[in-house]
Structures are given as structure tokens and as C-alpha cells.
Amino acid sequence: MESDDTPQSESDRARDFIAKLSGKKGFVDKEYWDELSEAGRDKFQNAIGSLQSTLEPAIKALAQSLYSSTARFVFELLQNAEDNSFVYAEGRPYISFHLSKDQLVIECNEDGFTPANLEAICSIGQSSKLATKGYIGEKGIGFKSVFMAAWKVHIQSGPYSFYFKHLPSDSGMGMVTPVWQEPTEELPRHMTRMTLDLHTEGDPQSILAQRHSIRQQLCKLNGNILLFMKKLEEIRIIIDENESKTSTVFTKSETDDGNTKILRTVTQEDSDSLESSSTLYHITKHQVHDLAKNENRTYSEEEDRLKEYSTAEVVLAFPLTPEHEPIIESQEVFAYLPVQVAGFSFLIQSDFMTNASREGIFTTAAGNIGLRDGIAVAFIEAALEFCNHETLQYTWMKFLPNKNKVHSDFWSTLVTNIETKVRETPLIRPDSGGPLRLITSLRNLRPALADEENNLLLRDLTPELSISRHYERSSLAILYGLGLLTFQWQEFIRMVDQDLQSSDSWIKFRVSDGSLQTRVANLLQDYYTNTKWSQTRSMIERLPIIPLQDGRWLAATSEEKVFFPDTAGLTVPEDLGFNLIESSAASQSERRKLFEILGIKSLNVSTVRERIFQRHIESYWQVGGRKIKFYEQQLKFLYSTHDNSIHGRDGYPKVILINDSGQRLRAPECDVYLPDDNPLGPRELLKPIVCNDDCSKEAPGFKVDFIHEMYLQDVPQPPQKNSLAWRDWLVQVMGVRRLLRLVNKYSSPTDLSQACYYVAEHRPEKFLAFLVHHWPKEGFIINFNTELQQKLRKIKVLCQGGQMIELEETFLPYPDLLSLSERFLAGKADFQFLQLEQPIERKDYARDWTFLTGSLGIKSTDTLVFYLGILFAFSTVKSLTEDDFRRVFELYSVIYGKYLQLPFKDSSTQIIQSAMSHSHP
Structure with a gap:
């Protein structure tokens, strides 16, 4: 505590207190010793000898333990520093180590030494601290470890400045006898500095090994020791040797998300280089109860009565990168200070019962076994905490210990306990992101049941099976070992x-x-x-x-x-x-x-064909239509499976066709036409014609049934090399017509077709071509029926000059006949030549025109009738010129000549007389 004493009076009091403590150990200041008489010296020497003989066994035991122990004095100093008070510390509590050639200087911004601390540090087996949990060292005991490395320790703290001195050859009283030393430097009030003068005398190899050990202890000091210290927040290490000075600082701080960060900063003075790195630690604490006593610790009556020894805290620290990725490296087990590496990737801290060197724990101690069980519980608590983190919930299992890497049976049992609890605790996130589930209740359905975007092919079951897609492959590999399964077929x-x-x-x-x-x-x-x-x-x-x-x-x-x-x-x-x-x-x-x-x-193809035929028989008389596409598909199927060697035309009479009005028809019963662009085909001849300029060329149109246009779309390919093309098959097999009929199919008495009459009346310019085009297929009926021939002969047809003349009275406009007509008529009158679309030659006669002259009476030669026709044409000329009369006389001469050549004069005479009576020029 602070006091109202002036610095001078406080310093004097401190000097007196040190003198009092040293006096208790038999130390007499040289100034006083010199003033004593010989008898007084003997008296003092006897008293001092008696006192020191009383302390000597404990002192010798302490000295022997120091030189035979493998204890690490740097950690003993750290534990003493952690037990200090930092109420008045400026800045974060720290301890620093500055190693130079022959000295190690330790500084700590603690509140400073108290008289109780001084008495403890000068005693053997005594401390100013109770055995309460949380104290990790004792100033009166752990401090003595400095003499493993130093022959003199100077301590300056507040008003106190004193030293201890001990050489290996000494009795050991110097370790407990403080000697005042005037300070050479004024330190901050709340600061303690210990200056260790390192051993320089003795075997050079031993001295060198000792320096190397000190250096190694400092170099290997890890900032993670701060994780389990409640007070210290910073450790500074300066190694100043061989003209090289390296500074390493470990700083502990809390992050916004509740983690602990250890920042390591290394500075190399000679190169002005700065290296900085940080590690995050997720810390989980768990209170363990019902523990057995620690047999190595002394408890007060109050502590024993309250059984404070039965509870202890287990602390686990999980190292993370700044990006919150697990760092999987072997970590240490702590009993407030590092004890051992046991093969875990997380740090373990608790109040373990350790051996004397603090480098191992008693694996058979009941208290340690209880703490081990508590570690398993703490791990599960940590895993649950990780499951609340955005990314760690999918990677925490990387911290699970591997039994093959654990160093003893004691710790292997912990691995088993952790694995058991992991299996029994809902810790795994399903793909929906819903509540945590037991590992054994989920399956990894990816990639087997996932699409290119890693989504499940199908919705998950209820309750869902799929583990979250966010688990990495390495995490899944760990979970497989703990009961996670891939998908099952039945699932x-x-x-x-x-x-x-x-x-x-x-x-x-x-x-x-x-x-x-x-x-x-x-x-x-x-x-x-x-x-x-x-x-x-x-x-x-x-x-x-x-x-x-x-x-x-x-x-x-x-x-x-x-x-x-x-x-x-x-x-x-x-x-x-x-x-x-x-x-x-x-x-x-x-x-x-x-x-x-x-x-x-x-x-089978045959089964489908039979069903088509059956279906067409059934549906023909059904009320309500089927879709047109059904008929179209079925007919095309019949075509594509038609085999000329098997299927004849007889098999199709019941097959339904759809006309352009959507009506059902059967080709054998009704004429159904194939539409095309042929100008002499049904569609072009019978279509309505509207002419705005010349009403004489208009036609009302004539309705016949055409096959529906759907049949003519997506035309199927011939099924075999010798198969008919689709349109040809429709005509030859199905009975669809390309040509109009010339004769009515069902009329009684027999008559020309209505289409024939329509074309003659409304399309006279096409009628002759119509006859020529249709006669090869349709004319045979007329050829054998004189009644039909007579009807067709009497149809008026279009002749040159626009005349409409009965067919049997007309002439074919062969070039020779045209020339004769022109010779006599000289263009003044029209002869009854048929109006054809193209000129004709006599060489085409046998091919195209024989039926006209043979069956229909059309004339094609310059017979008597031909010249009488020319004579009749003169009758239409209103006024004749002298040349006209001359040609008429010449015509008479020709007619007379033709008459003389006729075998039957009587009948020819009548014809001539009749013609003359109607054709006087």
C-alpha cells in the first residue's frame, strides 16, 4: 500500500527492515563487526553458528535440489510474476527478460514488494500466499531457482534494494540472507527489477551449457502461456548477445468476438526488421467438481473444511488463424505452466498434480483422472460454442484428437471419452441450417446425390438426412470415423x-x-x-x-x-x-x-397396325371427333410399316382420312383429293376467282374434299428402297385422287361429273387442257359410253376469237389449217379453231389429241367440212371487197373439188346445200 512517508524516511525504513531480516539469518554488517571486541565477536560467532546450524539442513537440502533439478527457472519466475498484484500498474501488466553477456534482468510492473513478501523470500518453505487455486508459484520457494543460473541476484522494488549471493561452494545461507545495496537508478514506484549476475567461474563447458540453457528457455518461451494467466498480459524478451539484439514481445488481448489474441512481434535492431504475427484462441472454461485432494499441496483448515480442493477449472484453448481457420499443431498441457506435449491440437490447462520438475503429471492421481473427465466435457462445450460460429461450425472437428498421435494411455482414454461424447451430442449441422443433429442421424449425400451446383438432386427426407454442404472434405473424413455415413440405397x-x-x-x-x-x-x-x-x-x-x-x-x-x-x-x-x-x-x-x-x-409392329385398323373401324361412326393428329400419326405409321411383299391395297379400305374441313372420310367411299400446285389439278381449277376488271373471268369455285394439310407436313421417308413415295402411296394405296373425275361416280343415268361441267362453264380457257390432262386416266369410261361421248361433244368450248362452240364442231389449230384459214379469210373472220394455251404441231397429234378427234368429233384435217366452215365464216363479214369475192370464188372451186372426191355424193350434196343456205357472202 501507499504511505505518507517521504521517500527518504521510507528508504531508511526499508534499509532497517532488510537489516532486521538479514540479522535473523546471522548476518552482521562489517561496520558493526569491526567495532566489536574480540570477546564480543566470539560471542556473536557462537550465536550465529548455533542459528545457522539450526537452518543448515534445510538450506543444504534446498541447495542440493537446485543443482539436481531439471526445473526451468524462467517459468518459476513467470509463476511468481503472475502471483503478483497489479493494482497500480500503468499499462498492461507485463514481465520482461533482458539477457546480455553475463546478466539477466527481469522487470515487472507489479505493485511492489511488501514486508510479507520479503519475509517469504528470505525463508525456506514459507510463502505469503495460501494454497488457494489460482496461485501458480510461491515467492519464497520458486524464487530460489534463480541460483541455478546466477551467483548474485539484486532486487530493486519500491524503496527496497538488496541482493542475495550464493556460490555452489557456499553453505546456502546467502540465498536467504538479504544484503542492502544502495540503488544506482531510481525506478518507477510500481516496478520490480531483478538483476541476475550469471555464473562466470567454474568449468567453462558447464558455464557455456548453462548460458545455452538460459537462452533456450527464453527462445522457446511461447506467448500461449499468457492464455492461462489471469494477470499478466505481456511478456517481453530481449536477447542482447554478440552485437546482436533481438526483441520478442508477446501481447494478449481480447477480440470483439470474445476470442483471445496473442500477438507476437519480433524486432531485430541491427537490421531494423520487424516481424509480426498473431494467433487467435477460442477459450472454453469448465468447472469440474468432486475432485480428490492434491496430495502435493498443503491446505488450510478452512480450505480443508470447505473442500475447496474438490473443484477446479479446466480451460481449453483452440488456436485459430485470423480468418478463423483451425491451426492443427501439437499443443501443450499446462498446470498453469507448460507441463508436457500430449498430442492434442488444443491447449489444456488445469490444476494438475505434477511431478517435482513440473514436466509431467501423475497419471494415477485420482484428481488428475477427474480433471481428465472434465476435459472431455469441456471439449463438447467448446464444440457447441463453435457451432454458433459462421465457419467454425463446419471445421471444429479438425481439433478432435487422434488416438494414434496421443502419447500415453492416460491421454488415450481422454480421446475415447471425447469421441463417445461427440457421438452422443447433437453437434452436426444439417443441410437446411436447422438445429444441430447427432452425427449418426445424418448422411453425406454429396457428391453422389448432388447436381452441378452442389444442390441435392431431390428434396431431403423428413427428418432430413443430409449433412450441410459447407463441411470440407477433410472435415467429413474425420466425421466418417465417428459415425457419419454416406447415403444408403433405401434412403x-x-x-x-x-x-x-x-x-x-x-x-x-x-x-x-x-x-x-x-x-x-x-x-x-x-x-x-x-x-x-x-x-x-x-x-x-x-x-x-x-x-x-x-x-x-x-x-x-x-x-x-x-x-x-x-x-x-x-x-x-x-x-x-x-x-x-x-x-x-x-x-x-x-x-x-x-x-x-x-x-x-x-x-410388335403388327400389333400396332392391327390396333390402328380396329380403331378406325370403331371410331368411324362415333359421335365426337378425335384429334386430327391421331389420324395423321396412324396413317403415317401404316405407310412407314407398309411392306409391298406383305401388304396390299385391300387392307386399307376402312382407314379413315380427314379432309380439309376436318371431316372423317374413307377414300373408297368418297373422293378425296391431293392438293398440289398443278394448274390443271383440282385445287387450281376449282378455286374461286375474283376479277375486279373483267367479270367474265370470275369463277365461283367448286367444293371438293381435299386431304387435310397435316398429312402433307413432316412427310415420312420411304421405308424401303422400292417403296412408293408418301404422296404416291396416298394415291395408289389409300385411293386419294390427284385428278378430277370426268364422269360422275354414282349418278344415274350416267353423266359427266359436276367438276367437268364446272370447268367447261367457268374455266373455259382451261377446259381443253383439262380434258387433255385427265383423259389418259379418266377417258376410258367415256370411250366406252356413246351417251357420255355425245354429252361431252355438245359442251360448248372456247374457240379463237372468243366464240363458244360445241366441241364436236371445232377444229384443232394445226399450222397448216391455220394457214388455209388465213388464205381465204384474210383475218376478217374467226374460224372455229379451238382456243389453246400453246400452239400445237401435227407431230403431237398421236400423243395428245387422238381422243379428241376419235371420241369427241373434233376435226383436224382440211376436209369438205373444213372449207364449208370457212365459207360459213364469210357470212359474218359485213361488207366484202373485190379481193374477198375473188377468195370466195376460189373457195367455191376448192369446195367443188372436195365434193368430186367424195364417194357418197348424195349425203355430201345435202351438207353443201345446208352450209350454202347459212353462209351466203
Whole structure:
């Protein structure tokens, strides 16, 4: 405590107190000794000898223990410093060590020595501190360890300045006898400095080894010792040797997130280099109860009565990088000071019972066994704390000890205890981020059941199985050893079943997700093929995993037969009553393999054809239409499976065709036409024509049935090399027509077709071409029916000059006939030549025009009738010129010549007379 004494009076009092303490040990100041008489000296010598003989056994035992012990005096000084009081300390409490050639200077900003401290430091086996937990050393005992390295220790603290001196050859009284030494430097009031004069005399090799030991103790001093010190916050180490000065400072501080940071700063003065690094420590404390007594510790009656020895604190410190990554390195076990390395990657601190050298613990001590059990509990508490951290909750298991790296059976038991508690405590985060779960209740479903973005292929089960995706591979490897499993086949099958039963099933509604569909199918077929358990196969067979075209999903165990939607490389048409797998599902190779494994087969082509024929018979008279595409698909299937060597035209009369109005027809019963762009085809000839300028060219149109345009889209390829093309097959096999009929199919009496009459009336410019185009296929009926021939002869057709003349009265406009007509008419009148779209030559006669002259009476030569026709044409000329009369006389001459050549004069005479009566020029 502070006092009101002046520094001078306080110094005198301190000197007197030191003198009093030294006097108790038999020390007489030389000044007084010299003043004594010989008898007085003898009297004092006898008294001192008697006193020292009383202390000598304890002193010798202390001296012997110092030189035989392997204790590390630097740690003994650290423990004394931790036990100090720092009420008046300026700045953070610290201790510093400054090693030079022959000295080690220790400074500490403690409050300073008290008389009780001085008495303790001058005693043997006495301390100013009780055995209360938290004190890690004793000033009166641990301090003596400095004489392992020094022959003299000067202590300056507050008003006190004194030294102890002890050489190996001395009795040892110097270690407990303080001698006042005038201070040479005024220190801050709350500061204690100990200056150790290191041994310089004796065996050089021993001296050198001792210096090396001191240096090693300082160099190996780690800042983590501050973690378990409640008072000290900084350790400073300066090594000043061989013209090189290195300063290392360890500083302890608390971070905002509750961790403890140890900052290490190293300064090299000769190079002005600065090295700085920091380690975070997560610290967990746990109170252990019902401990046995520490047999190496003396307890007061009060402590013994209250059984304070039965409780102790276990502290675990877990090293972390600044980024909160676990640092996995072998760490020490502390009993307030480092005791040993036991193979753990976290630091352990507790009030262990240690051996005399503080370099090991008693593994059989009941108290230590109790503390060991408490460490396991503390580890679980730490793990739970880690689980509240954003990243450490996924990496804390890296701190789990490895039994193969632990150094003794005592500590191996701790490993077993920790592992047992880890298995029994919910410490693992599920993928949803929900409450912690037991490690054995979760599975690692990745990567086997994850997509490219590491999301699960399917929703997790309830309760969920999947461990969080944020666990690293190295963390998962550790968890596997503690009970974590990868997914089980049955669990994935349950996930699939759960999904299929869901109203928003991913399998059902994410059809375009090829990766999902393929992965699920792959896994299921793998399980089905490789499992040894029939129960697993049964689970898969009961999954409604097979999608049908009608929207239903069936299982392989369904009583309904299911087929692939294709056969022989062709798509099976819809609406045939088959349960067909949805096409996109069947087209995915892995899904198809799964379906095959589950027993799905393709239909026979013959079965599909028979069902098509049956379906067309059934649906022809049904009320309500089927979709047009069904008929189109089915007809194309029939075409694509038509085999000329097997299938004839007779097999198709009942097949339904759809016309352009969507009506159902059968080609044998109704004419259905194939639309094309042929100007003489049905569509072009019969379509309505609107002309704004010339009403004479308008046509109202004529309605016939054309096959629906869907049949002509996506035209199928010929199934065989010798197969008909699609359009040809429609015509030749199905009876679809390319040409209009010339004769009405069902009229009575027989008559020309309505289309024929329509073209003659409304498309006269096309009628002759229409006849020429259709006659090869349709004219044979007319050729054998004179009644039809007569009707066709009487149809008026378009002739040159716009005349409409009955067909049988017309002439083909061959060039020679045109020339003769022009010779006589000279362009003043139109002859009854047919109006054709293209000029014709006589060489085309046999190919194109024979039927016109043979069956229909059209004329093609310069017969008598031809010249009489020219004569008749003159009758239309209103006024004749002299040249016209000359040509008329010439025409008469030609007519007379033709008459003379005729074998039957009577009938020819009548023809001439009739023509003359109607054609007088």
C-alpha cells in the first residue's frame, strides 16, 4: 500500500527492515563487526553458528535440489510474476527478460514488494500466499531457482534494494540472507527489477551449457502461456548477445468476438526488421467438481473444511488463424505452466498434480483422472460454442484428437471419452441450417446425390438426412470415423418415392432438367442391378417412376401393361389404347435403360397396325371427333410399316382420312383429293376467282374434299428402297385422287361429273387442257359410253376469237389449217379453231389429241367440212371487197373439188346445200 512517508524516511525504513531480516539469518554488517571486541565477536560467532546450524539442513537440502533439478527457472519466475498484484500498474501488466553477456534482468510492473513478501523470500518453505487455486508459484520457494543460473541476484522494488549471493561452494545461507545495496537508478514506484549476475567461474563447458540453457528457455518461451494467466498480459524478451539484439514481445488481448489474441512481434535492431504475427484462441472454461485432494499441496483448515480442493477449472484453448481457420499443431498441457506435449491440437490447462520438475503429471492421481473427465466435457462445450460460429461450425472437428498421435494411455482414454461424447451430442449441422443433429442421424449425400451446383438432386427426407454442404472434405473424413455415413440405397429410394408423391414433384415437373432425370435413373438402375436384397428391388419396382403419355405415372408392379412409345424405330401413334411411356422420357438413354430393367418392352409392329385398323373401324361412326393428329400419326405409321411383299391395297379400305374441313372420310367411299400446285389439278381449277376488271373471268369455285394439310407436313421417308413415295402411296394405296373425275361416280343415268361441267362453264380457257390432262386416266369410261361421248361433244368450248362452240364442231389449230384459214379469210373472220394455251404441231397429234378427234368429233384435217366452215365464216363479214369475192370464188372451186372426191355424193350434196343456205357472202 501507499504511505505518507517521504521517500527518504521510507528508504531508511526499508534499509532497517532488510537489516532486521538479514540479522535473523546471522548476518552482521562489517561496520558493526569491526567495532566489536574480540570477546564480543566470539560471542556473536557462537550465536550465529548455533542459528545457522539450526537452518543448515534445510538450506543444504534446498541447495542440493537446485543443482539436481531439471526445473526451468524462467517459468518459476513467470509463476511468481503472475502471483503478483497489479493494482497500480500503468499499462498492461507485463514481465520482461533482458539477457546480455553475463546478466539477466527481469522487470515487472507489479505493485511492489511488501514486508510479507520479503519475509517469504528470505525463508525456506514459507510463502505469503495460501494454497488457494489460482496461485501458480510461491515467492519464497520458486524464487530460489534463480541460483541455478546466477551467483548474485539484486532486487530493486519500491524503496527496497538488496541482493542475495550464493556460490555452489557456499553453505546456502546467502540465498536467504538479504544484503542492502544502495540503488544506482531510481525506478518507477510500481516496478520490480531483478538483476541476475550469471555464473562466470567454474568449468567453462558447464558455464557455456548453462548460458545455452538460459537462452533456450527464453527462445522457446511461447506467448500461449499468457492464455492461462489471469494477470499478466505481456511478456517481453530481449536477447542482447554478440552485437546482436533481438526483441520478442508477446501481447494478449481480447477480440470483439470474445476470442483471445496473442500477438507476437519480433524486432531485430541491427537490421531494423520487424516481424509480426498473431494467433487467435477460442477459450472454453469448465468447472469440474468432486475432485480428490492434491496430495502435493498443503491446505488450510478452512480450505480443508470447505473442500475447496474438490473443484477446479479446466480451460481449453483452440488456436485459430485470423480468418478463423483451425491451426492443427501439437499443443501443450499446462498446470498453469507448460507441463508436457500430449498430442492434442488444443491447449489444456488445469490444476494438475505434477511431478517435482513440473514436466509431467501423475497419471494415477485420482484428481488428475477427474480433471481428465472434465476435459472431455469441456471439449463438447467448446464444440457447441463453435457451432454458433459462421465457419467454425463446419471445421471444429479438425481439433478432435487422434488416438494414434496421443502419447500415453492416460491421454488415450481422454480421446475415447471425447469421441463417445461427440457421438452422443447433437453437434452436426444439417443441410437446411436447422438445429444441430447427432452425427449418426445424418448422411453425406454429396457428391453422389448432388447436381452441378452442389444442390441435392431431390428434396431431403423428413427428418432430413443430409449433412450441410459447407463441411470440407477433410472435415467429413474425420466425421466418417465417428459415425457419419454416406447415403444408403433405401434412403435414396425413399427420397424418390417422397418426391413422386409430392404435388410439386421435381422428377415429374422438371422434365427439361436432363441432368436430374439422368442421375436419378442411373442411381436407381445401379441399385436395382447391384443390390443383393430383393427388398431393395421391390422398393424400386413399387416406385411410380414410369411417366405415361396420358399424364399418369405408374409403377413397374402396376397391373396395367406399359410399352415404349416406339417400335422398329418408329413412334407408336397416339389414341390406340396402349399405355405408352412419355416420349421424352423414353428417349433419354439412362431412363430407357431403367425402364427396360423394370420390364418395359416395345410393341410388335403388327400389333400396332392391327390396333390402328380396329380403331378406325370403331371410331368411324362415333359421335365426337378425335384429334386430327391421331389420324395423321396412324396413317403415317401404316405407310412407314407398309411392306409391298406383305401388304396390299385391300387392307386399307376402312382407314379413315380427314379432309380439309376436318371431316372423317374413307377414300373408297368418297373422293378425296391431293392438293398440289398443278394448274390443271383440282385445287387450281376449282378455286374461286375474283376479277375486279373483267367479270367474265370470275369463277365461283367448286367444293371438293381435299386431304387435310397435316398429312402433307413432316412427310415420312420411304421405308424401303422400292417403296412408293408418301404422296404416291396416298394415291395408289389409300385411293386419294390427284385428278378430277370426268364422269360422275354414282349418278344415274350416267353423266359427266359436276367438276367437268364446272370447268367447261367457268374455266373455259382451261377446259381443253383439262380434258387433255385427265383423259389418259379418266377417258376410258367415256370411250366406252356413246351417251357420255355425245354429252361431252355438245359442251360448248372456247374457240379463237372468243366464240363458244360445241366441241364436236371445232377444229384443232394445226399450222397448216391455220394457214388455209388465213388464205381465204384474210383475218376478217374467226374460224372455229379451238382456243389453246400453246400452239400445237401435227407431230403431237398421236400423243395428245387422238381422243379428241376419235371420241369427241373434233376435226383436224382440211376436209369438205373444213372449207364449208370457212365459207360459213364469210357470212359474218359485213361488207366484202373485190379481193374477198375473188377468195370466195376460189373457195367455191376448192369446195367443188372436195365434193368430186367424195364417194357418197348424195349425203355430201345435202351438207353443201345446208352450209350454202347459212353462209351466203
